[in-house]
Every structure is written in structure tokens, then in C-alpha cells.
Amino acid sequence: MLRSLTALAVVGTLAVGGLAVATPASAASASGTFYSVPYDSTLFEVSTVDGRPYVEPASFESWRSAGFPKPVAAPTDYRRFTWDATIYAVSAAGSASFSTYIDGAQWRRVGSPAPRTDRLTPSATILQYQGSDELFVVDGGSSWADDNPGYHQLTFAEYAHLGYPAVDQTSPRIFTKLSWNPTLVGPISSTGETGPVPFDVWDYFARPTPAVVASYDGDKFCQAAGADEIRYIGQAAPDGMALTFGEWVAAGSPKPATC
Template sequence: MFRTLLRRAGVVALATAAAATVATTPASAVQAGYYKNAYSDTIYHYEGDKAPTPIDFQTWEAAGFPVPKDTPTSYVKYAWSPHVYAVTFWEHADQTWQWDKLDFNQWSRAGKPAAQNAGWIKGSEYYKFATANEIFVESDGVKHKLTAAEWQASGYRTFVELTTVGFMKMSWAQDIRYVTDLGVYSDVYIVDYADWKAEDFPTPQAVHRLPGDGFYRSCSVYSTIVYDGPILSKVVNYNEWVAAGRPAPSTTECIYT
């Protein structure tokens, strides 16, 4: 019987969670009136019991050109992300907050304000792989493994547990694999350093052996030992073979490399 090595493939897109909210609101409620933020020309009419309404020039003219007040806006970002957000607290309830991700021109127009580190930003998605007790957040394509303090600062967001998805490795080898079906070890993808870094270094589950795996001689070079299993197929060097427990290779099968 002949076996072949796994082919190189990219890591598939990860499932993510729905967003929730946490931030610090102003001490007092916003009064009804006309408002404008520092990073755009939009004027809002706020009635106090309804969502703020952007108005056009004709509506502003009909109102007598009232001078708009500054919106109650703060500037925030994640410590691990370059993206700056403006969050306007129209009311205490987080459902009323207005979030705008600023581009460079908007940020410059606002006076290049220093952004405070946020515990949570709208649109953030929280998730956990089945292979480690770590919680991750993704915002604007940036993925980050949360510390205990950062998760606490988020307000202990609800996260999606990816029960069949995770990262694995053999305990005696460095190679990391991304597995989308841990039940049967199907859809396995090679993870190089760039892939792993992009996911913010999730800890892979280390296993010594897996069902159906084995050590074999190379069909081409008899002295070469090859491991073939559900998540990894590779030529094994001496140190790896020793770390694996010096398993005797099969005497009835070989494997092409």
C-alpha cells in the first residue's frame, strides 16, 4: 500500500460571534437640540426621546440656522489595532451610541485626538476554539487573543465556541495544523508562521498519537522514516523520532515522499 503526503493549503475563514457593548457614558444625559461632531459637516437634530436625525441645509435654514453644540463624542481604539473610532453617547443606553470608524482625514479634522484604549468597540466578534481555553476578538480584520484583564474590560462579552474547530500539533513536532472538524480530523490545513501570527498565536492542542496514524519507511530511501496521520504527514528527523518514543516503522508498508 502506498500513501502520499498532505498538500499545502491556506487556513479557511473562521466563524465569528455577534457583537455586544461596553463603554463609559457621560455623567449627564444629552439635552434636546442641534449637534455637530468635529470630524464631519453633518448637523443632527436631537429631540431627547428619539434617535438623532441628520438634517440637510434646507431643514437647518428653516430652523433659523441654530448654532450646533458639540456632540458628546469620545475617541477610542483597541491597544492592538490602528483603527480609531468616534463614539457619540446620545443616551446612556448602549443601543443609542453612534459609532464611526475614522479615516485619516476625519481624524485630522477632529484635531488628531489621542484615542483612549477601549474595552469594547461595536462590531467586535468574540470566539473560542475547541482546542484551547483562550478567547479571541476580531475587529476590522485584526484578530487578538484576550488577556484576562482585556476580557474583563470588554464586560465579559458573550463569545461563540467553535466546538469542532481548532489548532493542533503532534507533541513531538513543531508543525501546526488548523482542523475544521475535530470529530473526524477532516479539512486539515497547514499553518505557517504568517498564518499563526495573523490568528494571534492560538495555542495548539498537542497530542502524541492519533487513531489511524503510523510510522513508515520511505519508499525511495529505506533509512528515512515518515509519519502519516490524520493531521500531519512528514519526513521525521531523528530528534522527532526519539521524542515520539522511537516507534518501529511498519514492515509491510512504505510511503512516497
């Protein structure tokens, strides 16, 4: 899926529910066991990171240093989500599981098996925003690649098909709107700044229903001397916007200051 630069710019700090993949820099000793997979020649090794098993592709040097031990075949199945054509290989390396995308050639190499669609991959989690019934799959893709996660809002039928997986993470809502104006307010940069968001940012996060608020901190209503027009200046319109009479009434008929 193509994603705009605007949307990707905010993902780093706002990948709520995204996969925080442990990095090899914090890894302890490796197990010394190497695992092979059926779809290509890559070997994998399990290390311990923060007390948990972590799988990563093994280098040739690492395998050679261990004396070229015979790899253990990692049990592997194939999965995809019903809303996407991407096929994932999901493998077990001892007590650790890992997943990665596979391409058409790799899929044909293993006989083009029908992927199962009724389970999440190890790199996918279920996210729920506070105060909302909506559930989202946050797909980290490969277990070790530094990919921006993908978001998908589940229908009830999709959730049931996946076996009603438990929610892995709850998060405050990241999109809001005024009760009297349709403008979405949310993340507009990786620094945490918020403001009016373009459609592609909201779409990237799978269009979660925004929380409705009466006002934002710093909202201002003003009127130029002698003018009938009342203007709103705030998070929903940093440069200001003229209000209709109906909007002003819906906002609570605030007494305007002088612009």
C-alpha cells in the first residue's frame, strides 16, 4: 500500500500498538542452535533479549564460528489476512515464533500452500482505543525488519474469524474533533504536535472514530471592531476561520474578544 510522506512522518512516535521489536544490541548469549526454513536458504538463530527469546537471521560468520552445526528445520505454516493479499511465513524456533513476508517465488518453492486466514501472525497485535469499541490489527510485518506498522480496523466478522483474539494494548485516542465542527485534530509531526490532519494520516491509522470534545486548550473566539463576523482560532483552525451563526451557537455562544 502506498503511504504518503505526511502519514509516514508521524508514525515513529505515534505507532500506538505497533511492534517494539527488540534489537540485537541488547541481546544476551545466543542459543547455539540454528534453524532453517523451507522457503529460502536463510538460517535463523535465537538469542535472549530482556529475558525473552528473540529470533533473527544468522550471519554466515556466526554459523561458521559455531562449527557449522546442522540446522534444525523450523516448523512453518503460511498465513494471510482476509483483507490483504500478502502471505506470511510463520515459523517456530524452539519457544520463539517469527514471521516474515514471502514473495511469489518463495511461496511456489514450498508448493503454493493455501494460507490459513484464521490466526494473527507473531508480529501482529490487537489495539483498542480508550472509550471505543473499535478494534484494530496493527501489523508489524516481519519480526525483525524496521517496518512502519500497518493498521486495519476489524469488522466483527473479521474479529470472529481470527478467533476473538485478546486486546494486546489500549491507548488514548489520537484523533479528536470539536462537537460543532467536522475538522479532525490529530498528529501532524513526529514531535507530538497536533493540529488539523489531512485525510491520509487518518486513513493510515485505519480511520478510528475521533473523540468528540467541547473545546481545546487555547481556543479563542474573536471579532474585529465594528465587524459582524466572529472568528475561531485554535487547534482545529490555527490560522483562524469565520463561524456561521449556527456554529457559534453550537460552540456555546461564547463572548468574542477583540481580534
